[in-house]
Amino acid sequence: MNPDLSLKSIRAVLIRQEETIVFGLIERAQFMRNGIIYKPGSFGAEVGADCLVGYLLHETERVHARMRRYTSPDEHPFYRDLPGPLLPAVANYENPLIECETNVNSEVFGVYRDEIVPAVCRGGDDGNYGSSSVCDVMCLQALSRRVHYGKFVAESKYRAGTSDIGEAALSGDRNRLMELVTDLAVERDVISRVRQKAELYGRLEVGASAVPRIDPDVVAGLYERWIIPMNKRVQVEYLLARAKSAVS
Amino acid sequence: MNPDLSLKSIRAVLIRQEETIVFGLIERAQFMRNGIIYKPGSFGAEVGADCLVGYLLHETERVHARMRRYTSPDEHPFYRDLPGPLLPAVANYENPLIECETNVNSEVFGVYRDEIVPAVCRGGDDGNYGSSSVCDVMCLQALSRRVHYGKFVAESKYRAGTSDIGEAALSGDRNRLMELVTDLAVERDVISRVRQKAELYGRLEVGASAVPRIDPDVVAGLYERWIIPMNKRVQVEYLLARAKSAVS
Numbered sequence: 001m002n003p004d005l006s007l008k009s010i011r012a013v014l015i016r017q018e019e020t021i022v023f024g025l026i027e028r029a030q031f032m033r034n035g036i037i038y039k040p041g042s043f044g045a046e047v048g049a050d051c052l053v054g055y056l057l058h059e060t061e062r063v064h065a066r067m068r069r070y071t072s073p074d075e076h077p078f079y080r081d082l083p084g085p086l087l088p089a090v091a092n093y094e095n096p097l098i099e100c101e102t103n104v105n106s107e108v109f110g111v112y113r114d115e116i117v118p119a120v121c122r123g124g125d126d127g128n129y130g131s132s133s134v135c136d137v138m139c140l141q142a143l144s145r146r147v148h149y150g151k152f153v154a155e156s157k158y159r160a161g162t163s164d165i166g167e168a169a170l171s172g173d174r175n176r177l178m179e180l181v182t183d184l185a186v187e188r189d190v191i192s193r194v195r196q197k198a199e200l201y202g203r204l205e206v207g208a209s210a211v212p213r214i215d216p217d218v219v220a221g222l223y224e225r226w227i228i229p230m231n232k233r234v235q236v237e238y239l240l241a242r243a244k245s246a247v248s
Numbered sequence: 249m250n251p252d253l254s255l256k257s258i259r260a261v262l263i264r265q266e267e268t269i270v271f272g273l274i275e276r277a278q279f280m281r282n283g284i285i286y287k288p289g290s291f292g293a294e295v296g297a298d299c300l301v302g303y304l305l306h307e308t309e310r311v312h313a314r315m316r317r318y319t320s321p322d323e324h325p326f327y328r329d330l331p332g333p334l335l336p337a338v339a340n341y342e343n344p345l346i347e348c349e350t351n352v353n354s355e356v357f358g359v360y361r362d363e364i365v366p367a368v369c370r371g372g373d374d375g376n377y378g379s380s381s382v383c384d385v386m387c388l389q390a391l392s393r394r395v396h397y398g399k400f401v402a403e404s405k406y407r408a409g410t411s412d413i414g415e416a417a418l419s420g421d422r423n424r425l426m427e428l429v430t431d432l433a434v435e436r437d438v439i440s441r442v443r444q445k446a447e448l449y450g451r452l453e454v455g456a457s458a459v460p461r462i463d464p465d466v467v468a469g470l471y472e473r474w475i476i477p478m479n480k481r482v483q484v485e486y487l488l489a490r491a492k493s494a495v496s
Binding site: 016019020023026027030043044046047052056059060063064066067068069086087090091093127129130131133134200201 | 264271274291292304307308311314334335341375381
């Protein structure tokens with residue numbers, strides 16, 4: 001897909017991603033926390049030093065790398081040692097971003113494991129390690145995409161171009177950049193829309209009362225405290241990288 | 249999860265699966281049909297004689313088999329040559345089903361490729377082969393689970409035990425069994441609930457107008473024409489296998 005860099009079109013993508021994330025969390029919430037799947041080295045020699053979720057994520061990324069997933073500028077792998085793509089490059093695709101190495105996936109993984117899973121899942125161990133890990137991989141990939149989409153947001157804001165952003169980036173002023181990429185009205189909209197989606201999706205589960213629903217306030221809180229801030233940090237790092245590449 | 253075999257609890261699982269399926273189809277519908285990903289041998293030596301979706305499904309099943317996915321009686325692989333599980337068996341899990349080899353996944357794959365994808369996706373080729381294939385794998389796994397859950401439904405109906413079912417199974421009367429497992433009122437409920445879910449999920453996408461929604465009638469029709477009938481055929485096959493195992 002050739003991304004359209006208007007802020008309107010980028011926001012449509014982010015709105016679409018909310019559904020994937022909310023739905024992924026609802027899927028994960030069917031199972032208990034199952035803390036052991038996040039503990040490195042708990043599953044024997046073949047899984048090795050990694051935790052079970054990391055192992056599954058790594059194996060999934062190996063397969064998806066073959067499908068050229070990580071040649072797309074809106075995808076960022078959690079692991080570095082991945083095979084090359086089997087598919088040829090997408091014809092006529094023009095990457096609208098400048099080169100920017102920022103990859104905050106280790107933070108995404110930590111926040112997911114330590115904040116998000118405990119917030120959406122009941123505590124305890126139900127033995128559903130495989131199913132929980134499969135949901136985790138889906139959630140982690142969706143969250144990573146959402147957070148790193150900040151690069152597109154930043155490029156769009158840069159091109160819409162108030163000179164402030166360019167100047168703050170050139171002078172390397174992270175705090176000023178963070179102020180400039182912050183739009184509290186938009187953030188409030190995102191948070192309230194996510195809460196609404198979690199409510200609606202929860203309501204659909206009437207009849208499946210055995211399956212725990214997800215708390216809309218918890219999902220809204222996760223967006224507010226973690227997902228939006230990580231996205232903004234990616235925006236700041238992108239703008240700094242952009243200023244450097246303009247100078248050189 | 250130790251499955252509870254009451255029809256009520258089984259229906260709750262099926263209702264929950266509807267959300268996964270409807271959501272999976274909405275995800276797939278973001279991309280065009282991309283017919284080439286279903287054509288065997290179109291992606292070079294490494295993908296080989298399989299089609300691209302088959303290749304990704306096979307690789308995903310290899311990874312999921314390591315996570316013991318296919319030791320669960322509600323999971324049926326599309327491919328046979330899978331590695332053994334890395335995880336030990338789930339402790340204290342009692343499989344409530346009798347041994348039944350029925351696996352209709354080749355039919356699930358064909359129906360998905362020839363009926364479901366053309367019904368939910370716009371025609372044409374947008375080059376998003378990897379993303380489409382990733383969605384396809386998710387949909388195929390969800391559909392397979394839904395269809396083969398017929399084994400649990402059948403076991404539950406058998407245990408609830410009108411003698412008719414046992415007799416028809418013993419005499420190998422497929423037509424009579426199909427009549428006995430058919431409950432038109434329940435089917436109507438399923439179809440109308442699925443239509444409602446597709447409507448609601450579609451409504452959530454307001455704001456992302458670039459992304460095509462899914463037609464609720466199309467999704468309802470897919471359930472009516474394909475998903476429910478395949479599930480009932482699995483029920484019949486299971487009851488036949490059950491009668492044989494009772495005799496032997």
